[in-house]
Amino acid sequence: MKKHNKPYVEWLLTLPSLGWLTLFFIIPTIIVFAIAFKPAGVNGGIGEGWTLESIRNLAQPSYPEIIFRTIWISVVATAVCLFLSTPVAYWLALQPPQRRQWLMLLIILPFWTNFLIRIFAWKTLLHSEGWLKYALVSLGLVSPDAILLYNSGAILVVLIYTYLPFAILPIYAAAEKFDFSLIDAAHDLGASRIHAFFSIFVPGIRTGLFTALMVVLIPALGSYAIPDIVGGASSEMIGNKIAQRTFVDRNLPHASALSACLALAVLIPMMISLIGRDRRFTKKTGGKKA
Amino acid sequence: MEHFIELRDICKSYGQQAAVCNATLELKKGEVFSLLGPSGCGKTTLLRILGGFQYPDSGRVIVNGQDITDLPANKRPINTVFQNYALFPNMTVWDNIAFGLRVARMTRKEINVEVDRMLELIDMQDHARKKPGEISGGQKQRVAIARALVNKPQLLLLDEPLAALDLKLRQRMLIELDNIHDEVGITFLYVTHDQGEAMSLSDRIAVMNNGSIEQIGSPVEIYEAPGSSFVAAFIGDTNFINGQVKEKIDHDYIRIELEEFNSVLAWNDKQLNPGERVDLSIRPEKFRLFRNKPEATPYMNAVEGTVEDIIYLGAQTKYWIRVGEKLVSVQQQHGRFLLDETPITWGENVWVCWHANDGYMLQRFDEEDASMLPLPPEEDLEDDEEAQ
Structure with missing residues (x-):
């Protein structure tokens, strides 16, 4: 990469995006964190002074279950998305360019329909009178009295459905740059196609996998609409709780405390992995110079 | 085996x-x-x-x-x-x-x-x-x-x-x-x-x-x-000479009537008969250049031409000699200290000689393959002159 001699040029170029992020991301996040330490107002507003009320409230006995459920649903959805996307990306990258464009169009086609409408469509599909249920029953895969809707399973299926394209895109972007002669080389050296896939392809696209992980896991942890529509009372996620605190209880500090918790749960592991990556990177280049 | x-x-x-x-x-x-x-x-x-x-x-x-x-x-x-x-x-x-x-x-x-x-x-x-x-x-x-x-x-x-x-x-x-x-x-x-x-x-x-x-x-x-x-032109440099068998000289040699210049002798390893088409490939280094017509020796070919272009490469020099319609590429090794000699130069009249055995009869000939052969750097020279 070309390095600018004048440092202010670099600053000038970074300024717009930095300003945007500060205004619409960093400042709102700080406000959310701050509200968590405020008392709740009587009319749903924010009271005067500072208190640890909302933080103490996080110890509520109903929360651990919700947090645990949020985490396992998100992690499983992410894992399934990555697991399904990687072979798709591999296959896509090997298609002739013309066909690849059509396939990419098919993958982003769902985005043309509103997100909420697609979730409601799933509600019809999974409904006890819906044709998906009917098809599964007639195939003998589920019992006629099974309930497919309003549980964690339904949330999981719709989460995977929603975030699969988001997982495919970054993995495909990495796979497209992957040097497939490495697969030939592994095959040439006696490795089966499966072995070559796992020992050469998967490590080769790990940056894409990491991006996909972030892109799926973070929104999945914060999902609200999906569990609200296809989930039930026994399958609440943190997002629903935050919404409930905001709109039903009109207790913004409680909602903020929960949001802050979620934000930290995402930010801390991300920071650690980024710092780790940075350190490995500088170590490598440092070693080269020496 | x-x-x-x-x-x-x-x-x-x-x-x-x-x-x-x-x-x-x-x-x-x-x-x-x-x-x-x-x-x-x-x-x-x-x-x-x-x-x-x-x-x-x-x-x-x-x-x-x-x-x-x-x-x-x-x-x-x-x-x-x-x-x-x-x-x-x-x-x-x-x-x-x-x-x-x-x-x-x-x-x-x-x-x-x-x-x-x-x-x-x-x-x-x-x-x-x-x-x-x-x-x-x-x-x-x-x-x-x-x-x-x-x-x-x-x-x-x-x-x-x-x-x-x-x-x-x-x-x-x-x-x-x-x-x-x-x-x-x-x-x-x-x-x-x-x-x-x-x-x-x-x-x-x-x-x-x-x-x-x-x-x-x-x-x-x-x-x-x-x-x-194709093989002749792809590997190394060569000259293609196309003609017709005029007569058999003896059991091994024939006289060829060439489209471009004089009739020449060639070793008849394909046992061609008079009237048949011949495509010869002669490598540039097989030729010898002389200022004066050399004394005739058996099965030696000598044709007269003018030096059109020269590329001096140190160990050897590449010449393009105009013989009638044809541009013949010739390569000469310098065995002696070149500064002691008067080197052949542009426009000089020279004799291009080769032994009848030094050409090779091609089994297949395609006119297009000749385009692979290097041409004299004429255009480059003109560009240089213009630049100056």
Whole structure:
């Protein structure tokens, strides 16, 4: 990469995006964190002074279950998305360019329909009178009295459905740059196609996998609409709780405390992995110079 | 003798485009065999078919008497050195070399011994722990060779292995490849578009063009006795002289009536009869240049012409001599101290002489192949003058 001699040029170029992020991301996040330490107002507003009320409230006995459920649903959805996307990306990258464009169009086609409408469509599909249920029953895969809707399973299926394209895109972007002669080389050296896939392809696209992980896991942890529509009372996620605190209880500090918790749960592991990556990177280049 | 590796009537096409057509090759055990041809001639397709990365539409691949046409790459006793090396970037040099042995489930002890032996062969013991991104192009090349050879293949395929290296390194690697071949004695199939590499390394060469094999022979045979105008023009420089047999002089020699200039004598190794068409290829270095008409000697040809262009190259000089309509390319070695002589210069009248044996009759002639031959640098000179 070309390095600018004048440092202010670099600053000038970074300024717009930095300003945007500060205004619409960093400042709102700080406000959310701050509200968590405020008392709740009587009319749903924010009271005067500072208190640890909302933080103490996080110890509520109903929360651990919700947090645990949020985490396992998100992690499983992410894992399934990555697991399904990687072979798709591999296959896509090997298609002739013309066909690849059509396939990419098919993958982003769902985005043309509103997100909420697609979730409601799933509600019809999974409904006890819906044709998906009917098809599964007639195939003998589920019992006629099974309930497919309003549980964690339904949330999981719709989460995977929603975030699969988001997982495919970054993995495909990495796979497209992957040097497939490495697969030939592994095959040439006696490795089966499966072995070559796992020992050469998967490590080769790990940056894409990491991006996909972030892109799926973070929104999945914060999902609200999906569990609200296809989930039930026994399958609440943190997002629903935050919404409930905001709109039903009109207790913004409680909602903020929960949001802050979620934000930290995402930010801390991300920071650690980024710092780790940075350190490995500088170590490598440092070693080269020496 | 049963041939060690055989490709029988291989055909392969991509859609409507035939990449390889009726290719038949036989490799002897332990030889270095080159597939030489311009890009797009089908040589890489043949290599990929041998390696098992592509399957032929028809034809068989036989190694050591065993038909392996339908075996996938990982089941073949063949390893490949890829054009861009294809070293695994996430593994060290050591792990790259050990890859094949690990896949073959050899014991840790055996792997250690074999990998260390290979590292010694390529002289890379000090770089075993480095990643491919941290070593030079020539070193990558050597690792790629070691990674293939460690599996003790029956045949090593090399796909333009030196194409990515600079000239000096290429020459050094060529010698190194030769040394490695002497050491391991495995059959090498070397794919290249560079005639110099093929000539210096190979025991035998197959010259390919447009998906078919034009000629198979030793480097000397290919150079001195090209089967077709394509082979003659692709390898080295040459002059094409086309004419008709006028008369038989004796049992071995004929007189040819040329389209472009005088009648000349040629050795009649194709046993042509008067009236038949002749296509001769005469290499530029076979000619001798004289200021005065040399004394006639038996079976010597002498034609008169004017020097049109000269390129002085140090050890030798290239001349283009206008003989009638024809521009003849002549190369002369300087055996004597050139400054003591009066060198032949532009516009001079000279005699171009050659022995009737020094031309070679082509089996096949295609007018288009003449376009591959280098032309005098006339236009460049004009540009230079304009610039000044």
